[in-house]
Amino acid sequence: MGIPVRTFDAVVVGAGGAGLRAALQLAEADLRVAVLTKVFPTRSHTVAAQGGVAASLGNSEEDHWHWHMYDTVKGSDWLGDQDAIEFMCRKANEVVIELEHFGMPFDRTESGKIYQRPFGGHMSNFGEKPVSRACAAADRTGHAMLHALYQRNVRVHTQFFVEWMALDLIRDAEGAVLGVTAMEMETGEVCIFQSKATLFATGGSGRMYYSSTNAFINTGDGLGMTARAGLPIQDMEFFQFHPTGVYGAGILITEGVRGEGGVLRNASGERFMERYAPNAKDLASRDVVSRAMATEIKEGRGCGPNKDHVLLDLSHLDPKVIMQRLPGIREISMQFAGADPIKEPIPVVPTAHYQMGGIPTNYTGRVVAPRNGNPDAVVPGFYAAGECACASVHGANRLGTNSLLDLLVFGKAAGESVVEDIKALPKSPKDLPKDAADYSLARLARLDGQANGEGVHEVQLALRRAMQDHCGVFRFPDMLKQGVDKIMEVAGRVGRTEIKDKSKVFNTARIEALELDNLVEAAKATMVCAATRQESRGAQAREDFPERDDANWLKHTLWYRDGNRVDFRPVHLKPLTVETIELKKRVY
Amino acid sequence: MSEIDRVRWHCRRGMLELDLVLSRFMDAVYGALAESDRVAFSKLLEYPDNDLWDLVSARAEPEDLDVFEILKQVRAVAPKRAAG
Ligand SMILES: Cc1cc2nc3c(=O)[nH]c(=O)nc-3n(C[C@H](O)[C@H](O)[C@H](O)COP(=O)(O)OP(=O)(O)OC[C@H]3O[C@@H](n4cnc5c(N)ncnc54)[C@H](O)[C@@H]3O)c2cc1C
Numbered sequence: 310m311g312i313p314v315r316t317f318d319a320v321v322v323g324a325g326g327a328g329l330r331a332a333l334q335l336a337e338a339d340l341r342v343a344v345l346t347k348v349f350p351t352r353s354h355t356v357a358a359q360g361g362v363a364a365s366l367g368n369s370e371e372d373h374w375h376w377h378m379y380d381t382v383k384g385s386d387w388l389g390d391q392d393a394i395e396f397m398c399r400k401a402n403e404v405v406i407e408l409e410h411f412g413m414p415f416d417r418t419e420s421g422k423i424y425q426r427p428f429g430g431h432m433s434n435f436g437e438k439p440v441s442r443a444c445a446a447a448d449r450t451g452h453a454m455l456h457a458l459y460q461r462n463v464r465v466h467t468q469f470f471v472e473w474m475a476l477d478l479i480r481d482a483e484g485a486v487l488g489v490t491a492m493e494m495e496t497g498e499v500c501i502f503q504s505k506a507t508l509f510a511t512g513g514s515g516r517m518y519y520s521s522t523n524a525f526i527n528t529g530d531g532l533g534m535t536a537r538a539g540l541p542i543q544d545m546e547f548f549q550f551h552p553t554g555v556y557g558a559g560i561l562i563t564e565g566v567r568g569e570g571g572v573l574r575n576a577s578g579e580r581f582m583e584r585y586a587p588n589a590k591d592l593a594s595r596d597v598v599s600r601a602m603a604t605e606i607k608e609g610r611g612c613g614p615n616k617d618h619v620l621l622d623l624s625h626l627d628p629k630v631i632m633q634r635l636p637g638i639r640e641i642s643m644q645f646a647g648a649d650p651i652k653e654p655i656p657v658v659p660t661a662h663y664q665m666g667g668i669p670t671n672y673t674g675r676v677v678a679p680r681n682g683n684p685d686a687v688v689p690g691f692y693a694a695g696e697c698a699c700a701s702v703h704g705a706n707r708l709g710t711n712s713l714l715d716l717l718v719f720g721k722a723a724g725e726s727v728v729e730d731i732k733a734l735p736k737s738p739k740d741l742p743k744d745a746a747d748y749s750l751a752r753l754a755r756l757d758g759q760a761n762g763e764g765v766h767e768v769q770l771a772l773r774r775a776m777q778d779h780c781g782v783f784r785f786p787d788m789l790k791q792g793v794d795k796i797m798e799v800a801g802r803v804g805r806t807e808i809k810d811k812s813k814v815f816n817t818a819r820i821e822a823l824e825l826d827n828l829v830e831a832a833k834a835t836m837v838c839a840a841t842r843q844e845s846r847g848a849q850a851r852e853d854f855p856e857r858d859d860a861n862w863l864k865h866t867l868w869y870r871d872g873n874r875v876d877f878r879p880v881h882l883k884p885l886t887v888e889t890i891e892l893k894k895r896v897y
Numbered sequence: 898m899s900e901i902d903r904v905r906w907h908c909r910r911g912m913l914e915l916d917l918v919l920s921r922f923m924d925a926v927y928g929a930l931a932e933s934d935r936v937a938f939s940k941l942l943e944y945p946d947n948d949l950w951d952l953v954s955a956r957a958e959p960e961d962l963d964v965f966e967i968l969k970q971v972r973a974v975a976p977k978r979a980a981g
Contacts, residue, residue, distance in 0.1 A: 347909070348906075348909055348910075348911075351911075351945060351946075352909070352910050352911045352946060353911050354911045355911065356910075356911035356912060356945075356946045356947070357911050357912045357913070357946075449947050451911075452945065452946065452947050456945075472906070494906065495903075521913075522913060523913065524909075524910060524911055524912060524913045524915075524916050525909055525913070525916045525920075526909055526910075526911070558913075558917055559913055560913055560914055560917075636956075637954070637956070640954040640955070640956070641914070641954075644914075644918070644954065645914075645917065812899065814899040814902075815899045815902040815903045815906060816902060817902045817905050817906050820906070
């Protein structure tokens with residue numbers, strides 16, 4: 310059929326923090342690398358990260374990677390793999406210092422060391438008291454990281470394919486991954502990227518929720534491609550919610566607002582957090598506040614005509630405090646809620662923020678999928694890192710600043726694994742199957758030929774509403790059950806989307822339809838696994854199973870698209886060198 | 898058609914704030930812009946995300962006078978009250 314084939318040693322899909330860090334490792338080893346990205350690299354979602362990146366440098370007080378490891382295991386509610394967590398925490402200092410050498414403008418102490426500040430859940434001496442572990446570059450950590458890594462890649466001649474969208478994985482009869490099909494947005498041309506190694510760094514799928522802090526681009530493309538290729542995705546029921554996203558827009562309102570005295574109120578004006586957390590009240594931990602808000606809404610005390618949000622009230626504060634100590638908040642509120650917080654409260658709702666699950670990998674960044682009784686069997690030629698991957702270091706709940714660390718450590722590790730694996734391979738890549746591009750072409754042909762279908766935006770909205778209403782921060786048994794039916798119904802509609810404009814050149818309608826194909830796979834996995842897991846652990850909070858159940862559920866869920874099936878993998882409780890961090894109740 | 902689609906895609910950013918404001922601008926204003934304003938808008942889109950958000954939310958002023966007028970129009974796109 311004459312589909313052009315471009316051949317590389319390695320193809321990286323995604324140019325956010327994880328993709329750029331991986332590509333750098335590959336290009337420095339003199340491999341021929343192609344990096345595909347939907348948007349210009351420095352416009353990847355990593356740019357939005359402000360808080361910082363964790364590393365136990367101990368620059369302002371004593372710290373140790375083992376303490377960081379303890380916090381991460383505890384934060385994960387023991388669902389994280391302890392070998393991967395040890396690996397990440399041990400490597401943290403190295404990758405952060407490397408980044409410093411790449412020119413990352415970290416904030417500094419007076420003596421010139423990297424300045425560190427405290428962040429929720431990071432403690433010293435095995436959970437004793439808060440420790441300063443977050444390294445930041447003002448409130449632009451992600452931005453600075455992307456720029457430093459991008460410049461470095463340019464120096465070593467990494468080849469970027471900007472505004473190219475990967476469509477599907479190519480696998481051979483033995484299951485090895487041989488590359489991807491991709492579409493150039495400018496021309497609509499479809500092409501095969503053949504490679505010995507394919508590395509996914511496509512970021513998260515936060516757009517599956519109606520209320521999301523994620524940019525439009527986070528449609529879980531890597532998850533969709535992986536699922537369609539017959540491989541499992543792991544632990545998707547664990548989605549982290551931030552309590553205060555602006556209702557209807559999703560923009561994150563920092564905890565600092567409540568720190569300065571802002572309070573949450575329900576429809577009758579009641580300061581309801583007094584009932585849920587009599588001591589900490591509005592400053593209780595993220596998950597406690599989010600669940601209280603969800604309960605108020607579920608029990609009919611939400612605000613607005615749909616009773617589907619609560620109010621964050623700052624109007625009792627001195628306007629000077631709002632202007633001086635909470636810069637940017639007033640702009641965000643006026644811009645996205647049409648409310649001036651000096652006079653009226655900000656409508657807020659628990660908002661999807663981070664996907665803990667993803668493509669299962671081991672701590673070397675190699676993708677795994679159970680085969681012949683081996684739960685950790687490697688998928689040849691396939692690697693993943695960053696938010697799209699599940700190493701699993703975050704388990705059931707991620708600690709702030711651990712995600713930028715994750716993408717540095719596992720981006721690099723996955724890159725190193727590719728370099729090592731390629732050395733052992735023959736010079737020329739494996740032959741492509743004859744029908745390598747047929748699946749993608751058939752998907753495109755379906756879309757172009759669809760008649761009497763539905764608009765992409767309509768179906769996307771139905772998907773996001775179903776996830777928000779049925780699989781939100783607090784999960785109720787009846788809602789989950791209906792939710793599975795609903796999302797499967799939405800999936801049927803996704804298969805019949807229609808685009809009016811069929812032109813080849815920069816057809817954003819087509820791109821959005823293809824993104825929706827991916828988002829729906831991630832959404833199905835999330836809903837089905839949430840309905841399957843009969844316990845509460847980390848971000849999965851079930852009304853009918855309020856406790857963690859280690860006897861039955863200390864295991865990873867694996868969702869397969871075929872048959873909408875759920876399987877399981879054991880959690881790696883054994884670290885690399887230290888003793889297992891024993892199961893305990895997670896209390897702070 | 899393709900040029901407006903290209904610009905629309907370049908409004909896809911890493912920050913949700915910008916996604917929302919820029920897509921609102923595309924829907925409400927871009928279609929009626931004169932060619933010179935369209936060129937200026939494309940220039941504005943070249944700014945890195947954080948800088949662009951500072952400009953759009955009026956926490957910074959541009960040094961480049963070419964984008965000054967178009968920025969005023971972007972800032973003026975009526976804030977949307979949350980649905981409900
Ligand atoms: C508001 C906000 C603040 C945050 N703050 C912090 C923080 O302070 N500290 C922290 O540790 N974490 C933070 N996080 C989380 C963290 O930012 C993300 O988890 C992380 O940046 C993800 O990086 P990534 O490299 O995996 O993916 P991304 O940066 O999302 O990059 C994904 C890349 O994949 C490309 N791509 C996707 N699909 C395709 C496709 N089909 N074809 C081609 N290319 C594709 C995109 O173009 C992009 O280049 C924050 C998140 C949010 C939403």
